[in-house]
Amino acid sequence: MGIMATASTSVLLPVGGLWVIEVKTTDSDGYAVDSAPSVTVTLPGGTTSAPTVGQVTTGRYRVEYIASTTGRYVARVVSATHGAVDFAAYVAATTAGTGMPTTDDVAAYLRESAASWSTDDLQDALDAESAAQRSVCRVGAVYPDDLRQALLRRVQRNLSMRQLPLAVLTGDADTGASILPGRDPEVRRLEAPHRKLVMG
Incomplete structure (x- = not known):
């Protein structure tokens, strides 16, 4: 039961790369249930962003976030009734x-x-x-x-x-x-x- 990550919780991306955050929510029996979460992305400088959460199917949600600067990003996905899960992305510049x-x-x-x-x-x-x-x-x-x-x-x-x-x-x-x-x-x-x- 709870909210669980269905995409990698730790990724390396190039600047401008697409960070895909995916989770699913289940009840005590393991069945998918609708419980739309909120997502807060903390950027390397400490500012935050609240990207739009899309529903893939029952109990499955996805956020697609473009990382525009280098550094460490953290995303916290919170469901009011199913807990929270954290993601991290390290964004590096393309090496010419x-x-x-x-x-x-x-x-x-x-x-x-x-x-x-x-x-x-x-x-x-x-x-x-x-x-x-x-x-x-x-x-x-x-x-x-x-x-x-x-x-x-x-x-x-x-x-x-x-x-x-x-x-x-x-x-x-x-x-x-x-x-x-x-x-x-x-x-x-x-x-x-x-x-x-x-x-x-």
């Missing part, structure tokens, strides 16, 4: 080519060790790792911070591995040599929400 990581970003990420590499080396590693990321991740019009951070770490690893062509670190008399893992767990953690689903 000029907004993608550059060799300057890589150099800033590498800090002192950047001086060891030429701009051509940085660009070569950045190109290779950008392609590698696209091959395993869904890279949409919005390039989020976790993918950006993962790409910079990919480039750092790429450059570090060039100094160890066999991926072997020289150890000491106690531990001996160690072989570096083929995959960086931090890159995998950051890219996990964006990984392509491989079928077959």
Whole structure:
């Protein structure tokens, strides 16, 4: 019984994207009942909006809201007799080519060790790792911070591995040599929400 979300309660949208908020209301037996809710959207700046609620069918309601600025939006859907449910949307600007990581970003990420590499080396590693990321991740019009951070770490690893062509670190008399893992767990953690689903 109550009001329940039938659309995702947490979404990432580009500026100008359509935020779809859907709920259903049911009685104690689980049957759909009419109980039109009110919706209040709180914008990133703190102002609020009360979009129009449309009825899809008995007990099902939908709001379509266009997010026009970047930031975090919250929507609270309240039914007078069936409770409330909250939704959130994070709205980001579409990332043009000029907004993608550059060799300057890589150099800033590498800090002192950047001086060891030429701009051509940085660009070569950045190109290779950008392609590698696209091959395993869904890279949409919005390039989020976790993918950006993962790409910079990919480039750092790429450059570090060039100094160890066999991926072997020289150890000491106690531990001996160690072989570096083929995959960086931090890159995998950051890219996990964006990984392509491989079928077959």
